Amino acid sequence: MPRKQRSLRVEAVVLHHSDWGEADRLLVLYTKEMGKLRVVAKGVRRLRSRKAGHLEPFTRSALLLARGRDLWIVTQAETIEPYQALRDDLLRMGYAMFVVELLDKFSFEEGSNLPLYKLLVATLERVAVEEEIFPAVVYYEIRLLKHLGYRPELFHCVGCGKEIQPQNQFFSFSSGGVLCPNCGRNTPASRPVSMQALKYLRNFQRSSFDADVYKRITKGVQQEMESLLQDYMSYHLERKLNSPGFLREVRKQY
Numbered sequence: 001m002p003r004k005q006r007s008l009r010v011e012a013v014v015l016h017h018s019d020w021g022e023a024d025r026l027l028v029l030y031t032k033e034m035g036k037l038r039v040v041a042k043g044v045r046r047l048r049s050r051k052a053g054h055l056e057p058f059t060r061s062a063l064l065l066a067r068g069r070d071l072w073i074v075t076q077a078e079t080i081e082p083y084q085a086l087r088d089d090l091l092r093m094g095y096a097m098f099v100v101e102l103l104d105k106f107s108f109e110e111g112s113n114l115p116l117y118k119l120l121v122a123t124l125e126r127v128a129v130e131e132e133i134f135p136a137v138v139y140y141e142i143r144l145l146k147h148l149g150y151r152p153e154l155f156h157c158v159g160c161g162k163e164i165q166p167q168n169q170f171f172s173f174s175s176g177g178v179l180c181p182n183c184g185r186n187t188p189a190s191r192p193v194s195m196q197a198l199k200y201l202r203n204f205q206r207s208s209f210d211a212d213v214y215k216r217i218t219k220g221v222q223q224e225m226e227s228l229l230q231d232y233m234s235y236h237l238e239r240k241l242n243s244p245g246f247l248r249e250v251r252k253q254y
Helices: 090-106 114-129 134-148 181-185 195-206 219-237 243-251
Strands: 007-020 024-031 035-041 060-067 072-081 169-172 177-179 191-193
Touching: 007 035, 007 072, 007 090, 007 114, 024 090, 024 114, 090 114, 090 134, 090 219, 090 243, 114 134, 134 195, 134 219, 169 181, 177 181, 191 219, 195 219
Parallel strands: 035 072
Antiparallel strands: 007 024, 007 060, 024 035, 060 072, 169 177, 169 191
16 A cells, blocks of 8 residues: 555445444454455544444445554445344344454455455345345355365365265365265264255355255255354364354344
């Protein structure tokens, strides 16, 4: 970024915020133009703040930033899309928290990544409006892994290289993909994966999103895919995610 640049206009999604000083907030944004940014919103915790409503988590806003001593400062904010359904429905909120936590934990302040921004916006829109939320989130996880360089191999055995056959297989986090039964039985720490779950994961990986295609996924297969992907994410992050626990508690009420 040029040193002389004193202001910056961005389109951004607010990932999360925390209190900063007496009346300010520190925001973590994912922007269309600059990727992940930390910025300060001064005075937004005051009751009369005009910017506060435009800077809530999950909100997509147009922002004008001014360069501060250490961080950018929000000087103007206007909502593009509030995704109000993500705040009105606790289940949708839980999934949205998971979506933004994944991006926050996997990304760094290292410049623009337009495909990731578009994926984030499309996913929040789907979580806000789709009747079945789960497919939108799994599609997001699979595509996020691809953009970040952690795309799992789902079509050939990562042990012997042979094409995967229509039968139950194994999955290895350390090897980054599917193992055939022969290799999987001899690989420590590999875990079984059903052919049904693998079929859907492969479809998510190679096809564009179509909600109707995934309406027939059974609860058992959903749980299998969710567990596999979350554990795969945690393996690469080297830590557990926070939002899945909250999501599990919320789903008990539905």
